Amino acid sequence: MRSGVMTPTALESLVLLLRDRGYRVVGPQVRDGTIVYDELASTAALPRGWRDVQAPGRAGLERRDDDALFGYAVGASGWKRELFPPRQRLWEAVSDGDASFHVVEAPEPDQPLAFLGVRPCELAAIGIQDRVFLHGLAEDRVYAGHRRGLLLVAVECHAPAATCFCTSIGTGPGLDVDADGVRAAGSAAHATTPAPAVPDLVLTELLDGEHRLLVRAATDEGDDLLAALEHREATTGDLAARAATLEAAQAAIDRHLEVDGLHDLLLGNLAHPRWDDVAARCLACTNCTLVCPTCFCSTTEDTTDLTGEHAYHERRWDSCFTLEFTHTGPASVRTSTRSRYRQWLTHKLATWVDQFDTTGCVGCGRCIAWCPVGIDLTEEVAAIRATDGREVTA
Numbered sequence: 001m002r003s004g005v006m007t008p009t010a011l012e013s014l015v016l017l018l019r020d021r022g023y024r025v026v027g028p029q030v031r032d033g034t035i036v037y038d039e040l041a042s043t044a045a046l047p048r049g050w051r052d053v054q055a056p057g058r059a060g061l062e063r064r065d066d067d068a069l070f071g072y073a074v075g076a077s078g079w080k081r082e083l084f085p086p087r088q089r090l091w092e093a094v095s096d097g098d099a100s101f102h103v104v105e106a107p108e109p110d111q112p113l114a115f116l117g118v119r120p121c122e123l124a125a126i127g128i129q130d131r132v133f134l135h136g137l138a139e140d141r142v143y144a145g146h147r148r149g150l151l152l153v154a155v156e157c158h159a160p161a162a163t164c165f166c167t168s169i170g171t172g173p174g175l176d177v178d179a180d181g182v183r184a185a186g187s188a189a190h191a192t193t194p195a196p197a198v199p200d201l202v203l204t205e206l207l208d209g210e211h212r213l214l215v216r217a218a219t220d221e222g223d224d225l226l227a228a229l230e231h232r233e234a235t236t237g238d239l240a241a242r243a244a245t246l247e248a249a250q251a252a253i254d255r256h257l258e259v260d261g262l263h264d265l266l267l268g269n270l271a272h273p274r275w276d277d278v279a280a281r282c283l284a285c286t287n288c289t290l291v292c293p294t295c296f297c298s299t300t301e302d303t304t305d306l307t308g309e310h311a312y313h314e315r316r317w318d319s320c321f322t323l324e325f326t327h328t329g330p331a332s333v334r335t336s337t338r339s340r341y342r343q344w345l346t347h348k349l350a351t352w353v354d355q356f357d358t359t360g361c362v363g364c365g366r367c368i369a370w371c372p373v374g375i376d377l378t379e380e381v382a383a384i385r386a387t388d389g390r391e392v393t394a
């Protein structure tokens, strides 16, 4: 597979090439004081010269002192908005006028997607959602429709946020590409580390005086794209600059989640008093599940138009933090915030492994930054570990 070095200007050629080939290109851009992923007509819309500042309960942007295009950590909500949209029509029932009706399935997307700027932890999140939606008991038609033909341009991290902990999970901050495939670099994999979705191209933004992009192809399609783009061969200096960038990113991540024995720790502490402490702060607002790139729960709703001739069956995101989520028969099963937070955390970090063989967390830190009261799952786990409640009573 080809590799090389491009100028930031050549990135514009990549966007144009992808659009010429029929892709709807989606990439990072600044909106409402944060980074979002949305349709990208040109690299002029990239968040040039911005960094994100994230902390528990806090997410914002500040200016960098350079022209980095990818000088932030992750967008507010992940790529799941594209593959698993927040609201999606599944089918429509159309009256035939004689007390009968016929069903029209929602059309398949008419354009393949190309994501530009996917972080290593986000590739792992897409890998998890692939496992759920494509390789479970049945393929999810909507997800498969968006996922089919998806082209991924990954970008290694050089500016992690204070909320990142991919190094604990084994999902980042870099990506190695070789004959064996693609895997996270800069952290050690665990038995429960999710495998990343395979990117077509992997970029590393280098800012050591000369602003440039190291590009490595990881698929035939990526190789073909790179062949069509202006680039030069990578030198040992470029490769050394990439290694230094990755090392600095790794060193900048100091948030830690100890994953050793995590499954048994959490499931052995279902009566731990810490669940009461966190429930006293949690607003059950659902933010953490909505921003999480791996959460996949949904519900369906039926509506009709005013003529009564059309009924719509739609799917929308749901959250295990709502009272209605477990409404079964006459009542909800999880009536307390304590039980709902505990369900979320133990599913994400423990029972997810029983279900899908990997953890449900990729260490992106979004749930920490976007929690309005700053609840931090790494802190919650550490508190339970510090007083391992297999000896503590509720």
Ligand code: SF4
Binding pocket: 288, 291, 292, 293, 294, 295, 348, 360, 361, 362, 363, 364, 365, 366, 367, 368
């Ligand atoms: S649980 Fe939090 S840190 Fe983990 S993947 Fe979800 S949003 Fe990211």
Ligand code: SF4
Binding pocket: 281, 282, 283, 284, 285, 286, 287, 288, 289, 321, 370, 371, 372, 373, 374, 375
């Ligand atoms: S943990 Fe935070 S973000 Fe999640 S539901 Fe509770 S208050 Fe909302």
